[in-house]
Amino acid sequence: xxxxxxxDRQFFGHPIGLRTLFLxxxxxxxxxxxxxxxxxxxMTGAVTGFNPGLGWSQLDAQAIYGVYVGLVxxxxxxxxxxxxxxxxxxxxxxxxxxxxxxxxxxxxxxxxQTFFLGLALVVLGTGLLKGNISTIVGKLYPDDDPRRDSGxxxxxxxxxxxxxxxxxxxxxxxxxxxxxxxFGAAGIGMLFGVYQYVRYQGLLGDAGALxxxxxxxxxxxxxxxxxxxxxxxxxxxxxxxxxxxxxNPRIFAENFAYFLTVVAGLYFIFLYFFAGLxxxxxxxxxxxxxxxxxxxxxxxxxxxxxxxxxxxxxxxTDLVVSGFEVPVSWIQFVNPIFVVIFAxxxxxxxxxxxxxxxxxxxxxxxxxxxxxxxxxxxxxLAAVALAIETAPIGMRWLLLTYLLQTWGELTLSPIGLSAFxxxxxxxxxxxxxxxxxxxxxxxxxxxxxxxxxxxDEGLASMSPVFTFMIEYYLAIAVGVLIAAWLLRxxxxx
Ligand code: GLN
Numbered sequence: 001x002x003x004x005x006x007x008d009r010q011f012f013g014h015p016i017g018l019r020t021l022f023l024x025x026x027x028x029x030x031x032x033x034x035x036x037x038x039x040x041x042x043m044t045g046a047v048t049g050f051n052p053g054l055g056w057s058q059l060d061a062q063a064i065y066g067v068y069v070g071l072v073x074x075x076x077x078x079x080x081x082x083x084x085x086x087x088x089x090x091x092x093x094x095x096x097x098x099x100x101x102x103x104x105x106x107x108x109x110x111x112x113q114t115f116f117l118g119l120a121l122v123v124l125g126t127g128l129l130k131g132n133i134s135t136i137v138g139k140l141y142p143d144d145d146p147r148r149d150s151g152x153x154x155x156x157x158x159x160x161x162x163x164x165x166x167x168x169x170x171x172x173x174x175x176x177x178x179x180x181x182x183f184g185a186a187g188i189g190m191l192f193g194v195y196q197y198v199r200y201q202g203l204l205g206d207a208g209a210l211x212x213x214x215x216x217x218x219x220x221x222x223x224x225x226x227x228x229x230x231x232x233x234x235x236x237x238x239x240x241x242x243x244x245x246x247x248n249p250r251i252f253a254e255n256f257a258y259f260l261t262v263v264a265g266l267y268f269i270f271l272y273f274f275a276g277l278x279x280x281x282x283x284x285x286x287x288x289x290x291x292x293x294x295x296x297x298x299x300x301x302x303x304x305x306x307x308x309x310x311x312x313x314x315x316x317t318d319l320v321v322s323g324f325e326v327p328v329s330w331i332q333f334v335n336p337i338f339v340v341i342f343a344x345x346x347x348x349x350x351x352x353x354x355x356x357x358x359x360x361x362x363x364x365x366x367x368x369x370x371x372x373x374x375x376x377x378x379x380x381l382a383a384v385a386l387a388i389e390t391a392p393i394g395m396r397w398l399l400l401t402y403l404l405q406t407w408g409e410l411t412l413s414p415i416g417l418s419a420f421x422x423x424x425x426x427x428x429x430x431x432x433x434x435x436x437x438x439x440x441x442x443x444x445x446x447x448x449x450x451x452x453x454x455x456d457e458g459l460a461s462m463s464p465v466f467t468f469m470i471e472y473y474l475a476i477a478v479g480v481l482i483a484a485w486l487l488r489x490x491x492x493x
Contacts, residue, residue, distance in 0.1 A: 365411045
């Protein structure tokens with residue numbers, strides 16, 4: 001297998017299986033970001049007019065958005081477990097893609113009653129797909145293959161090409177024709193992904209084809225546990241969909257944020273104290289813990305692009321360009337487009353610095369990411385101040401904000417993915433993508449909670465929340481730098 005994959009250079013010098021994964025992830029992210037761009041606009045849209053929305057309050061809609069993003073990334077953890085132990089990664093990706101498509105197609109039905117069912121399906125499907133597809137990327141390469149890191153970089157491109165297509169098509173259809181057309185387009189995009197995956201799955205060979213080896217009896221037991229868990233989950237989802245459990249979105253979001261923090265905390269405690277690691281491995285866990293905190297804080301700002309900043313674009317920004325009113329979601333184009341433009345430059349800068357032995361350490365890079373995030377919200381503070389005087393304001397404010405956030409993303413996200421696989425204790429590598437995405441989950445819920453506070457009373461409530469965020473990004477950046485410095489001093493001593 002390793003011989004074959006070393007010689008396999010058919011996709012930009014990489015194994016041909018990467019093409020299958022590239023296109024699958026591209027369509028999945030097309031559907032995810034295309035729909036995400038519309039979600040809050042649809043929930044808070046007026047109930048009357050040519051394209052009626054649900055008319056919900058900012059606090060509720062943003063909280064639901066946060067819980068949705070949080071659940072999408074949280075489900076990567078059980079999705080990874082299911083693939084490792086029962087399904088195998090390839091099958092998990094296939095099932096996930098089909099369930100996601102069904103979810104978006106459910107959202108395409110113009111009924112508010114099926115709205116949460118659609119969201120639940122996208123959540124469950126993404127849990128099966130998102131982490132496992134990254135795992136298969138890693139498995140395409142033999143252990144010491146130097147192409148793995150650049151394989152992940154190519155993969156990161158597919159994410160951003162996908163979201164560009166999603167914002168473009170779903171954003172346009174959803175806002176200009178009807179919300180449900182946008183959701184339907186997301187579903188059709190994911191169906192292209194399913195077709196492509198089924199057709200070219202063979203190119204993946206045995207990478208991620210089979211679950212961990214174990215006795216039939218042991219597997220049978222795990223299957224039974226899974227069936228019980230699945231049944232309970234379906235009952236819980238059904239009861240809440242039918243309105244038997246009264247859920248206050250904001251309180252739910254707050255509790256979910258605590259829950260995720262406790263899960264992550266317990267997992268780190270387990271790894272540090274009870275996983276039988278040696279001193280060097282423990283030091284790596286401390287490092288990953290620092291990165292985890294920085295990443296969670298970072299995503300709590302980043303994911304506001306689909307939440308509060310989306311509303312800022314709709315309500316306070318002049319979107320008319322030479323007579324054409326640009327769809328609100330198109331402003332978010334800048335992020336993926338800037339990723340594709342700047343990713344090679346950032347990679348070149350790191351390589352250049354590395355040749356001079358000046359490559360910043362991981363915590364320094366993550367702190368830089370947070371500082372970019374803080375500056376991006378300083379720009380927003382100025383934008384809010386201007387909008388209080390004369391709304392609507394020009395688009396350049398949001399464009400600059402997203403540019404800075406993208407620079408932050410590039411110092412943190414692609415690097416974080418590979419750091420979590422590189423510094424993970426060997427036996428726990430499989431679960432590390434789950435842990436990495438848990439940071440995204442926490443960030444997502446916080447984005448909804450903070451975004452709700454910020455937009456609650458329009459322009460008046462934004463400045464205090466954005467100021468608070470700037471302070472905590474900077475505080476965490478400084479904290480991570482100090483902790484990393486102490487860690488290094490301790491190990492040097
Ligand atoms: N933009 C990246 C993706 O969609 C990272 C998102 C995240 O981890 N929050 O995969």
